[in-house]
Amino acid sequence: KQEVTQIPAALSVPEGENLVLNCSFTDSAIYNLQWFRQDPGKGLTSLLLIQSSQREQTSGRLNASLDKSSGRSTLYIAASQPGDSATYLCAAHSGNTPLVFGKGTRLSVIA
């Protein structure tokens, strides 16, 4: 059974800092991994989707990497801004089961 873990649960950084959010999964036979952002009281917004055949995906200041052999994905945020403050969730898709979500990392970017 796939399990997804995100550590740390919360992170606070000063504005302008580059940062990395971590996601680990137990079953390396994944089809893809998706990163989401959730603002307080809102739904989830898809940020990046990495297929199993890909090593990374980029969108603006965001870069997500995937290492299936080690069961890890990272989300890199460059030059963080207060507007980046949110909860970031990763989710893995493997087998015939729906997405399995981590519990998220709550990011605070301090001005």
Place this chain on the structure above:
Amino acid sequence: NAGVTQTPKFRVLKTGQSMTLLCAQDMNHEYMYWYRQDPGMGLRLIHYSVGEGTTAKGEVPDGYNVSRLKKQNFLLGLESAAPSQTSVYFCATKRSNQYNEQFFGPGTRLTVL
């Protein structure tokens, strides 16, 4: 193009009452999902559907029923609401298969007194 919409946005029920949450999508997606999100528990899958007329149980299906009579709509029903069903409910959709991106609705905040 509204994407994924959920009705209602907020609702307060008394224990034992029933209600139906509606998820509607205009993206012609085959797969639809219902999740609940609770503090410390993360997102948990309730039920899902891989196409019109199909439904399947997720991780926490007890106390809920679903129907997918039309491709664009996925209904979540609570027949006899309990305080343990107080939560934020999210609907999500995906185009067709495991390689596609999943999209979420804005959520419904339900309180059961």
